[in-house]
Amino acid sequence: MTLARIGVLSLLALALGAGIAGLAGSGSLLGVLTQAVIYAIFALGVGVLLRQSGLVSFGHALFFGAAGYGMGVVLALDWMPAEAAIPVVLLAIGVLAFLIGLVIVRVPGIAFGMLTLAIGQMAYLLAFRARGLTGGADGMGIHWPATLFGYSQSALLKPATVFLIAWVSMVLTTVLLLFILRTRFGAITEAIRDNEERARFIGIGTTAPRAAVYALSAVVAGIAGILSSLNTGFVSPENLHWSVSAITLLMVIVGGFEKLAGPIIGAIVYVMFKDLLGGYATHSMALFGAALIAVIVFSPHGIAGALERLYIRLRHGPGVRRESV
């Protein structure tokens, strides 16, 4: 993607967000949309790891939940103002994930997924146990200060404002990731993903770049976690549970992980679908399971892949092959 195109698309995306915030009048719809956008950022984190390193994480709820708990603990103990706490918590998550990554990216394939699952479940159980700090199973409320970045809390927590904050964060995160992946770092990680042995032959150390992608994806999940804690004012061990990681992975696969837009589409479709069904069916998970299987079997590149194919067919007529994946 050229720079000009990224610029135009991100401006369009920002305008689209403003349009949605203006049009979606009812508070409940905006609430659902906000949740969808927050999950979209979370899924973007899981997706970028899969896209860039071929690594499947079953434990990214760790970083999503840790961001919420991090904010909650820092604000409760009053260590620093909230404006400073946000970057500090994200940095801490990045460092933590890089250190974990240095150890676990050495383990190939499925075992890596199981390790992330294990580490995530450890965090889940720890949050349960550390009642004094985290409130255990009851979760903890997050005491955001009365004013944040100069805006009063009541102004910030209007449904339309929260939605716009989440939407702008999503667009900025996507643009930032696009830029990071265009650099030499992006090229190196792709080389390692495609053939680790050859990457080593040409003198690239393979552990640190993969750990860095892991850390990057963790920070993105952490951004989603902080937004979620702003949106709900609450964090509980449920945020850390492995099923949250698995559902997010499901969003990524349904959306398609080869494009950055895929996880975003997947998350928004998932949350909207769940909200639509929630009123009618108590057995929505079975429908998701069925939808997941259908998408995987019939559209291996996810919704984003199917849309791209459709676009190419509309533009170039039938019979033209997809050039890039």
Added chain:
Amino acid sequence: MLSIHLFNGLVYGALLIVMSSGLALIYGLRRVVNFAHGALYMLGAYIGYSVALRSNFWLALLAAPAAMAVVGLLLDRYGLRLLQDREPLTVMLVTFGLLLILEDLVAFIWGKGNHSLFTPDLLDFPVHLLGHEVPAYRMGVIAVGALVAVGLTLWLRLSKIGLYVRAASTDPVTSAMQGVDTDLISAVVVGLGSALAGLAGVVAAPFLSLSPHMSSDVLIDSFVVVVIGGLGSLAGAFAAALLLGMVQAIGAVYMPGVSVLLPFIFMIAILICKPSGLAGSRT
């Protein structure tokens, strides 16, 4: 005090042997990390519960594995065989989708509340063991674990079909060229593995409670066992299951604060020292 905990560790280890041997067999042949295994365990427990309420426990002990064997055959024929050329991640997520569907199905049929199954009369008495009283039923669970371990090992080592299974697990293409019917072999293995999940479910029903979320804990512990043992290795899984049961039991005595974390710490420690697991992976 410690010996009773070791005994309970052995009971849980035996359950994990039954559960994870099915996972390891299916992984060995199909290279699939089967999330649906947890759902089959749960279905086995619930079907066992319903059958035992209407007739008796011993019929349930036969009916649940038999029903799961049928489900396994269907899963292999209309799932895994059709997806065998796809990415392992894809197939893994299909089995995850199946887990979601089956969990909802169980909640739909049996409700979301907890159930518990009575201990069969025949084994409902205490046994004196090393100065402790232990329920005879738990001795029975250990016996089932031992039977499964010995039975599977003998079957794989001595029977002709066992030889085919080992051949197809090592190299399916070459085995097929040598005239092994690999589709039949994988139907047998997935059917048997699923029956073992059903067996684990019905055996666990009298001492673990039944709920639509019961699959999660045992499934994760079984993954830990299979990964520690070395993916696809049966002997490694047996050793890892017993070790994990013991680690949890000893941890509950000496480190009660962190005992729930021990399986994971144990797995991380082993994988960092030996990334391919205790027995070494065949992939």
